[in-house]
Amino acid sequence: MPDHSARHSVSVAGVVVDGDKALLVQRRDNAHWEPPGGVLEVAETITDGLVREVREETGLTVEPIALTGVYKNMTRGIVALVFRCRSVAGNLLTNDEVKSFHWATKDEVTAMLDEAYAVRVLDAMQAEHPKIRHHDGVNLLG
Template sequence: MSRIDHINNPDAPAPNSVVPSTVAFVTDDQGRVLLIQRSDNGDWALPGGGHDLGERIADTAIRETQEETGLNIEITGVIGLYTDPGHLIEYSDGEVRQQFSIAFRAKPIGGRLRTSSESTQVAWVGSDELGDLPINPSMRLRIEHGLANRSEPYIG
């Protein structure tokens, strides 16, 4: 299934769903950030995905990170809540989702890096390398907030 992110696009289709989702801002001992290259649009992003029924929201970030990267993580904090109605995600099946994402801070506790059906590449990326990667503006904001180590969660 393909994906198109619309950010403040007046020509975007109207949203027809909202799904709580998470991303995990995982850093290693060298301060590098764990990123995936998404198989659905080629952008680089924090690992994450939609919340499943019967699961705690932090467990969504843990599960999605393990599925997409092979790493097991421990949640250590909240970076922010991202609910911009101007960010719509259009899927090839007709779903147009309004953004609703919680960004968690996390640390790796096991596993081994690998790709999945949702990730064509998985890498530890230094902050000095981020500018060269295709990252949508909403995801870049989450990464910047994670790197800034804000004392209070972002709410927006």
């Protein structure tokens, strides 16, 4: 019988684009490269959470352009909403969560990120319509 007491969490990520490149952050805790983002707080709107998370991790204020994908980590029960964004203010600043930044091409995204994160960035860089995908935290499923 399924466990109906289990809860999902919702995260947001902003793929900040500039021409043919996307901004990646390198996390301090595991050195992985990812788009900036994090868990949406219960009382905040999706857009407010997105702007807050990107600002906290990068120092940039962004404007969401489009929802580019919905991704579910089947192992951890996390649903991620990913948006293509443009920077409207601020400067890149490292912090307690992020130790480095890189403006990556599509080829660099594929080489630097686990598949489950690379697809989010690539979808945001090229998708005309939102994608819906499932993964195990590293690899896409189906």
